[in-house]
Every structure is written in C-alpha cells, then in structure tokens.
Amino acid sequence: MESCVQVYTGDGKGKTTAAAGLAVRAAGRSLTVKFVQFLKGEESGELRILKKIDGIEALRVPCPAKFFNQLDDNEKAVMRTDAVVALARVKNWLNSADMLILDEAMPALTCGLLNINEVMDIIDNRGKTEIVLTGRGAPKQIIKRAHLVTLMRSIKHYYVNGLRARKGIEY
DSSP: OOOOEEESSSSSHHHHHHHHHHHHHHHHHTEEEEEEEESSSSSOHHHHHHHSSTEEEEEEEOOOSOOOOOOOOHHHHHHHHHHHHHHHHHHHTTTSSSSEEEHHHHHHHTSSSSSSHHHHHHHHTTTTOEEESSSSSOOHHHHHHEEEEEEEEOOGGGGGTTTTOOTTTTT
C-alpha cells in the first residue's frame, strides 16, 4: 500500500472527528493505527473510544489548561518534555504502524510544542505509514508536501452565540 499525507485544517469544526473516523475505518480493515493528541485540556470522547478498539493505540500529550497560552512557564516546560517523549514514540512507530495520526499537530507547531523540522522528518521518513495531521493553521511546507488537504471552513457556529462546548458533541 502506498502511503500518503493527509491534512485536515481550517477554522471549521470536525478536524479531529475526521481523523478519528479514518482511524476507525483503518482498524475495521485490520490496519494498525497510532493516534497522538496534542493540546487537548481533557481526554476527548474520540480518544476514549479509540483506546477501546483493537488495532488502535492512542495517547495524549495532556494540557493542564484550556489554552496553552494560559499556562505558566513551568507547565509549558512539562508539556514540551511530554511532547518530546511522544515524538520519540512516533518515530519508533514509523514503518510499523499502517496509519499515524497527529491530532492538533498544527497548533502544537504554532505554540512551539513541535517544530516544523520534526514534523517534516516524520513525513519524509513515513515509509508505508499513512500520516494524518490535523489542526488550524497548517504551514505552507506541510500543505505543499501533503497528498490531500481538506480545509474545514466555518460558515456558522453556535459558539458565537454563547453556546459552550458540549461533552460528547465537541469533546
């Protein structure tokens, strides 16, 4: 199977959900999936269910606050260390997993948890592993290298009218 790089980006809802759907589809076809989630304040519903599916290994780099910029320097340093540990696992998974999903990779790049060279190295050394990257603000280098880029665009969202994130719907 030839591997590709897929990107789900933009300001619209559904990037993580699309990646989770890919993970479920792959596992349903007996492919092995590794799902790494960055910058989520608490474990998402997607991650909870993915951990229960045979063929999927899921881990999260925990964020102790709702937004990275709300963390103090010590908390940011701990998250960076956790991200480095996660990246070491990711590199070990290349060529052994059929699909590798880096959920919220783009915001992790933006805030400095990941750097572009590390992500490009994963893309360049993917072998037969399908790579899926999600999150707002995909850098041009990643878009250029990707085989599929989907822009999730928000046309209307109930959040602007004050409806908060709901358990089981947004997380």
